[in-house]
Amino acid sequence: MSRRVLLHVGTPKTGTSYLQDVLFQNRPTLLKHGISYPADRFDAHFLAALDLMRLRWGGLEEEAVGAWDALAAQVRAHDGTSIVSHEILATASRAQAERALESLGHRADGSGAEVHLVISVRGLIRQIPAEWQENVKHRASITYARFMEVVRDPERSHRIGAWFWGVQEIPDILDRWGSALPPERIHIVTVPRPGGAPDLLWQRFSTAFGLDGIELERETERSNPSLGVPESALVARINRAAASELSPASYRPLVRELLAHQTLSRRTSSPRLSLPPADLPWVEELTEKWIAELDARGYDVVGDLADLRGTAAISDPWPDPDRPRERQVAAAAVDAIKALLLASAERESEIERLRVELEDARRDVIRARSPRLMRSMEWTVRRMEDSQPGRKALGAYRKARGRASR
């Protein structure tokens, strides 16, 4: 049984994709230090989380049957430290959290594995716009104004509002996940405010997960980059126009990956998404309440709870993604069209290459099945077609055969 389990349950948009990719890439190195990150594919813990919480996710859940139990079995089988990480675990119910902890070896009497809960957090001032953008990158066409309405609805009866608070309300997440654990085994990693040292978040993760001193390859391709205001508005419009006609299997590579991540996220000079100024006082009040509560609970904080206050973006006028500057949206759209054209051209070339390859293979198959006489006749015809007299003779033969066959 794992002696120690580090269970990272969120929150989204706190550098989790990067962390998980570093852990996945460095599994052999980590194992040499007694640390297991049990995953045979990069999204193994995501599938396990879907299974644990019985969540549907655009068909991906079909690959998730039994994934949590399989992951938990690997954790229990490892003699050392195991890490489990996925940000959507933040939304688990109490019953699901209880089942997860038990399956990972936690026992109420202290006889089981030493389970530590890790949660990485960022201030609402940045999380609210980021969550709207995540919705947009997952096919939603909800306006920013409507999103703010459902987020501020105290009943949380809308699906989007329920999900938002499920993965973002830090004290409630820790109520659901941490009620069976002593506070010293609950670690809050705060995301530094903008302007801090670029490596600071990683250093905090490294401290929380006990990775200090281990030489890790940290170059990764997987990340979840953010979009600016006109780019987000463009994707929301694309969703309104086309999302219902695109299957999840097509939407993911074309819109989310090609357009949003690989193309539009590179337009870094456009205005950044931020909280509507009118909502700032509400967010500040809520943040202070959270900081006081988390401070009082005595958790281990890696970083500073004051990071949750964030820094309000100052721009006048406030760039509203529901009313973006159309010239900026048009410029983003041109980039998007260019990317789609290039991808389409590349795909055409690939189809042509495969067509030629298929034709060659078909010819080889026919040749392999043709009798020797047929092959020698083909060889003769090809040789004759290469020379002037040969072509004449062949023409005469075909003419004669044509007459004879009438």
Next chain:
Amino acid sequence: MSAESRAWGWVAALRAGSTTSWLDWTADPGADPVADAPATGPRLPGAQHLALLLRLNRRAADSGRSLPAGLADRVVAADVTGRGRAELTLTGLDGSGFGPSPVDPDALEAAELLRVASLLLAEDVARQPVAQRSTIERVRSASHRWRQLTQPFVVVGSPWRAGAARADLAGQGHPSGGRRPTAYLLAPDLATLLADAWTVRSFDQGGVTWGAFVKGAAGAGGLPPRADLPRMARSAAQRYDAGKVVIVTDPARLADALGVADVAAPPRLGADAVDLVRRIGDPLGLLVDHERRPSLLHTALVDRLDGRGGPAPTVPPRWSSWLDAQAERARHDLAAAGYPVLGDLDALLPGPQPTEPVRPVDDAVLGLALDLLLDPVAGAAQASGQGRDQGRDQGRDQ
């Protein structure tokens, strides 16, 4: 008496069959003469779980039934499925001040209760053995194979309709198949065909609501593949030869052609019944391999829901012109292709759609779910907690 003690008392009473609402509950823990369940536990069940148990008790009391053994325990220990709020707190209890607002269970919407009920039903369905053909059926089927030599045919079209027709004809000694068969394409009116396509999709994949299904199809400008008759006809023509495809708008004419009394229509599942299947299919997809989901849902639910769930769903008025245009196009394409027709291609045109469209209603769907929990599909009486593991084991055996 603290609010939490009062809540535990209510939980115990509900487990013993009480029909008293939370706001009317005043008894001390253990004071209810029928409440012999433990009065405390590690944590209170969610308000949506308790609301479901209360509804089950009331429905059972109304119909003179009692809850199957173990069902109350399963309900209070159940998960919630899908995106939404986790366990809700009862109004009047001291919460932490965080999380969703406390609620009165009686005021919860049916959709919230269905998140619990559909998961319990999915566990029941996962325990079903997939129906196997008996030896007698296999022998009978083999004995009728000679018919395929003298009258080879296949029935194609919407899987919901064609599958039922094939099964019925096989039961009458007319198994489909044979060399160079005639392909009979069953072609009901487009409104019916669209409802059939949603039904099949609900069994196959769960997921999308009727409203989203219609909106998605209409927004895309065409028809879903399983409601696109010209496409089905082309597909049959490629497979069986164009001269062998016959469009059937009148099933009685097909019965005459095959020499049988009639050809059965598919089971009639109303809008609410199909919506329940859709909701159960979602969590079922995480309990068993997805290939097994349709057959498990069929085995467990079709007979139970046949004739229930209200009328079939209808297309909302805002999409009726789209429906008419698609039906006209289908009729034109089939006529232009020159396929023989048993019946009249005009029958493809949908009749006038009701001004008040039929769509699933959450309360009615919940009513069906309560009945399926009170009178469980076979195998549900097994000990609680086995569904998940057993469902997976069955999945691995495939």
